[in-house]
Amino acid sequence: MRSSSPRSGFPSPRLFSRVPLAGRYPAAVALSLLALSPYLILTTATTLMKPQITREIGATPFELQLTSGMSNAAYAFGAVAAADLVQRVARRHLYLLCEAGFVVSSVLALSAPGIGLFATGVVLQGLCTGMLLVCALPPLVTGHPIGRLRTTAAVVSLGLFGMVAFGPLVGGLVGSLGGWRPLFAGLATLAAIGLTVGALAFEGNEPPAPRAKFDWLAIPLALGTTTLPFFGVAWLTRGSFSDPEFSVPVVCGLVCGVFLVGGQYKKTEPLMPVRPISNTLPVVGTLNAMLVGASFTTLLELTEAYLTREAHYTPLRVGTLVTPQIAGVFVAAVLFRRLMATRWTPYLALSGTLSVSIGAAVLLAVSTKNASALVPVAALFLGFGAGAGVTPGLFLAGFSVPSAQIGPTFALVELLRSEAAFLIGPVLLHLALTTGLAEGFHLAVVITLTVTVVGVLLLIVLYLLGGARPQPPDLESWLSGRSTAYHSPALLAGLRKP
Template sequence: MRQGPLAGRYPALAVMVTFALIPFLALSAAIEPLVPTITEQLDMSAQAMSLALGLANAAYAAGTVLAVQLAQHLPQRRMLVAYAVVLVTGAVLAAGALNATMFTCGLVLLGLATSMLLIAAAPPLTIGFPKARLRQTAMIMNMCVFGAVALGPFLGGVQSAAHEWRPLFWVIVGVALLALLMAVLTFDDAPPADRDAPRDLRAIGMAATGCVLAFVGASQLASHALTDTEVLVPMLAGLALIIGLIVYQFRASRPLLTIRSVFTSSIPVAGLGVALFAAAGSVAATTLTANALMEQLSPLRVGLLYLPELGGAILMAVLFGTVITRRAMHFLPLIGMTLLAIGILVFQLALPANQPLVMLGAALTGLALGATVAPALFVVGFSLRSNSLQRVFAIIELLRAVAAFMVAPVLTHFALTVAADRSVGTGYALWIGFGLAVAGALFGVAVYAASGARPATPDLDHFLDGEEPAWFSPPLFARLRRVSAPTLGSATTSTHSVLTQPALRAPMEARSPVCFAYDGSDLADSAITRAAEYFDYGRDAVVVCVWQPADVGFTTGERHLDPNNASSVCGVAEQTAQRGADLAEKAGFRARGIAVEAAPTWRGILRAAAEHDASMIIIAPHRRTGILGHLQGSVAEAVAANASIPVLMMPSCGPSGPKPAGVDVQRQDAVIDEFVDVAVTQGAAQQNLVP
């Protein structure tokens, strides 16, 4: 494997990530005071400049999805070097632009390369080194994103005072060249993440088209009203495509993005919601106020007034690095949303041009940004296994970019049109930002409370090893589902509501895990999903996939497999077990997947159950057609005949599924209900109960 001279060295890789992310993020915050100079020298209209910025932001948002797809099928570190080349190319095109088209292409390439570098380089920096480095990674990520953004207004003001714009862009070229140099020096060739992953061109197309339409529509606000067709139609169509992408990925059997894992678990939903509210609310706290101040103060003066924002971002980055290994990191986003709300109120008082209050508001906003988005990103990432971190970053950055870059032009347009005096209009828009900050804080608290989520100290050793999430995240709104369940005396009480009554179940911590026999088939999937109806949320589970060479023993689907190669069969068996564990996690279990080599299969199932001290084995019997249609499959029958713990044969149909002829589904559920109650309340230590 080819390596650069600095491969595997944390400081060098951290420098590379820093140089890769700063150019576009700093430029996006610095370009506003330079717009008059750029448009004059390149003979661009204000609308053309707004469109260029909108397309660059669209490229940044959509690039996250494209980067995840390319990482699955192409060598990841080679692609990182390629992204750095694109970054340099975009910077050179923008700095040396001779016309509007050349300048726009440069900005688009800068935005695209930055997001792809973020997805390609940041997760390895996070999980590719020992736990002791995680504090530094947290600070670097916070500073790269929000330190660069906070420094942008000052850089733009300094350059504007000189009535030039190219020197700043050539500095950006230099930083991009350093990023490319470090990418080469730290090169450590690595294979694709998963060559068998689907090539989801539909997801990439929906993300790209949706972002372009949404941002192009928002950019039209520079010369049109919000209700004009040129604005409203592309914005709504773009948002519809992005929502459609989320729904499509949620329902996909092999999704490109881990949408289902994020959107069905409480802590990820809370973290994602806070990040989006913070991204949208911070626009009102910075962009709107700065634009209003520039009507009375020079861009350089405004940039100096916003330097305390950089100080706040640095201070919060250090604090985040301190608490990332502690339970306190759960509270940091809530503190950040509170600081954001206070900062917006201070900006309200600072209008039209109270400079000391502007500096105080900027400091509070810097603290708020450092405490919200990056911590929320890690809160979401810690709630899933570490191998999902790249996809988690992609989801958050995609949606955060949409929230931030679309809200900015809409609120700016609102501030200009709602009142004749811009300061008054900005004040109204700031109240919207204040509402977003308060709503974000309440949203996060409400999701935790409604789901029964509790702040926990992250188990980073297991997380970094890829074994399990850093903490347990209950299913979304789990507590509300239990509270709203009918009482036992109700005639409409369902099996699920009865079984989730705490009084009828032994304490969750005191029970051994259940063991799922899993072969990757639809029947096995159904068994896991249906079993969740009869157990408490958060019940421990072990998902076992038994394999052997030649006679594989499980369903491989479309995955490549050499049945005579033991390592190949073992690898796919591990993937199959993990897929079952992921399904069990989504259903409400705390699950882990294991692959066991054994022959015959039933021996492996029993051995795994014994090794993990399982209290019950759950298996889906495969049925034959014809005269044997009602007989159980041989594996399930052998497990039941030889087990010393309860064995639950989970039927393939449920209350919501098709009802086979001659099967009393209501009676079937009653039998399962009775069986589970007996196994739980009596322990069934030495019984072999087969309903």
């Protein structure tokens, strides 16, 4: 059985005494950022480095795209797998194992003479980081006094999207100046530092359910939900929308996702708390995170492709032009720190979606003549949108379940967000390339903008029909395990009233 006690997984005093920096908030922040940052930087840095990597290891574009897709799939799957493993394995042990695994996988990738070893290393990087997300973030959120929660919220925002926003600049530097192997060596070094900090600071705990059975429903379905669609979209690098190699894996993977969520909703003791987050606030927050994540990733990929292939900018110039997104993410993190404990969090999440829409509208006016002036403006709005839209949505879901379930909740939301973000982008990019970038870029941006605006309107309607009213979260009760922080009305509750 899975433990649902609010004190599940709390530090063991015996283990606590052996960890010299246990309970130190700065150390907890450091180990969380070091766990997530290396891979998240790589997710957006790779695009601008692809030509160089392709030449040096003799890979085809399809092989490199498949490697990237399977790595993203491994990240999403790893979060779900970790949610299962932390029931039986101490978080500290799993953290140290995954951080060491990231070091080894980085060494495999940087030393690879060909695509086989490189792909193995990069996919393992994604798997380890997905597991680290569930190992490292929940203790940072729930294991410190309530006064730290606002800062923690900002740290999570910077950790998730600040590093993603920093990736293109790193990729541009490497793509123009060379040195992708030293970059992987640097990532391995960061992970080694994270391993050291974790050994000194990560508190030990007794597993909450050491005899819990393997979830034969959730884990295989999560594997199919991630790997099948990501293979399908990677196929577009060498095929077309009409190929069964594209359509069959994507459809089968989405069906697996439906059965995964539906099965977890019906289970009395689910791995991931689907039923508790099926109310208005967490549903709106999760859908908002999915919408913003997908729009941001798609627009970034489209912009990089347009500037590289149509405007013929160097990778460094492209990375520099989109760098203002870092400032946008930072502003969003600061705002979330101020607003997290107030009733304004849903509005901040909505402002993120609106900001992404503004960024898309600016990109509609981009041409090869004015890209240097307009792309930084669009990047600023996109960065703010990503920071303000995703992390508040994540916390709207996390605060709607007991604090002991925040890890599985983060795993579920990240699975859904990753599914949306890394599926839609490659599809619209393929559409733009096959149409011709001069026209295809703007067509794909129009589609993304339309989906985002329609999505905003639907989320507002869903929020209003739920009868939700702005409310500050009850953080004290949530941290103590007495209740959830949000008491959200049921989905579409307004329509159910007599």
